[in-house]
Amino acid sequence: MGYKTDIEIAREANKKPIQEIGAKLGIGSDDLLPYGHDKAKVSQSFINSVQGNKNGKLILVTAINPTPAGEGKTTTTVGLGDGLNRIGKKAAVCIREASLGPNFGMKGGAAGGGYAQIVPMEDMNLHFTGDFHAITSAHSLLSAMIDNHIYWGNELEIDIRRVVWRRVVDMNDRALRQITASLGGVANGFPREAGFDITVASEVMAILCLSNNLKDLEKRLGDMIVAYRRDRSPVFARDIKADGAMTVLLKDAMQPNLVQTLENNPAFVHGGPFANIAHGCNSVIATTTALKIADYVVTEAGFGADLGAEKFMNIKCRKAGLAPDCVVLVATVRAMKMNGGVAKGDLGNEDVAAVNKGCANLGRHIGNLKSFGVPVVVAINHFVTDTDAEVQAVKDYVKTQGSEAILSQHWEHGSKGSEALATRVAEIADSGISAFAPIYPDDMKLADKIQTxxxxxxxxxxxxxxxxxRDQLKLWEEQGYGNLPVCMAKTQYSFSTDPTLRGAPTGFSVPVREVRLSAGAGFVVAVCGEIMTMPGLPRTPSAENIHLNDDGQIEGLF
Structure with missing residues (x-):
């Protein structure tokens, strides 16, 4: 049986006008700023008006470490949101926006898959409502103003060897990782080393995703450290007088985007920090707004639970005063087999022994999540090649870990396939058994937080x-930054810093290569192993297959 591609399914979607979707959550058309017929931003005045409402239940979707076999975390997030609506619950989905870099690289888009997708798929995976462009522009404005300040006499006495503000572009471009700027003589300023990160690694992105409102945004932007003087004292973005103009550029980007699932249920898509190099969660403003107007909010955290979920709990929940009522851990039979040593080409063959062997990765994630005091349900994201014996093997294993696994067939059947998962998740969320707490206190030393x-x-x-x-961390503690959480930049493919080490490895160390202070966002980044804050394109990038067909439709996005 031939299955349709994600983009074919998305193209056939029976979309409703965005005003109808807003109405489901009580958002009037006056409070929607439409971008075409199927996308809109939600006004700040509406967000302010619902702050007195009681919060709904928060459900986090996370996953095992990603494998080339695919896990379908966003697909499950969307499928679960649709499933909850199907069983009569008022539910909304909150996910991140997609970065252009991986879309044209190798990871693909971020709008779900099969019959569990958010639409318009093409727009969401391309320019969408321009949020990432606004972030790139605001970041670039600050970069330009720093070099301009130095050019016009450097009143702040910035040590140009200690400018820590890097530039950004929303594309995988390894050639820009390390550059020399201001070449070409006196008119172009003072030559110095610089470099680019991808936009999703920008501190501006993290700030947009952690700010409560525009006032908070402006304060945090001003708090960013951009350089140091010769005496090592910090120079802030507000010293460069860039915070006001940056806020102006981010004014619309700060408002959450409302779109819909294939089943016309509301979805907020806002913000997009990567989980391997940034904090990996959608915006606080989208999540907290959704909680005020829906009874259940399903949100995701990027990559495996060792990254996305850890940062969701220790950074986002800590900062925003949130607590998940239930965590859904996504796994696939195919990924279990890959963790059990099966090659990608052989995943179609039944191999219960390999499934059992690969379950160690899943078990470790279950234990980790439980250590935050939250109840965990495993969602087996069903692939049509899975056999009953393989699915049963995962269920049996999860039972030994004191949790339960539920097969979900949302990719193939939409909400009809996720009904069982939705029913159980709603029961757990309603039961109030979650006793969430971050795994380290604010006042622990920064080095000890990294060790923890x-x-x-x-x-x-x-x-x-x-x-x-260690000296750098100590200095930051002396400067008053010791109570910040840490954001680990690490490969998503393994618990270790070696991307080829699957399963549940032991006996390894985590080398911390450098630390960066994100004083505005409010965390310290620890860059571990070989992880890059500017990815490169693979040998054969997805971009080679993306084109317009004869009807002017986009082909090749996935």
């Missing part, structure tokens, strides 16, 4: 930090 994550979440022997890094 390395040992308790990755199950490493230790995090390796040389004296230079």
């Amino acid at each position: 994550i390395a040992k308790r979440i990755y199950h490493a022997e230790e995090a390796l930090m040389d004296q230079k890094i």
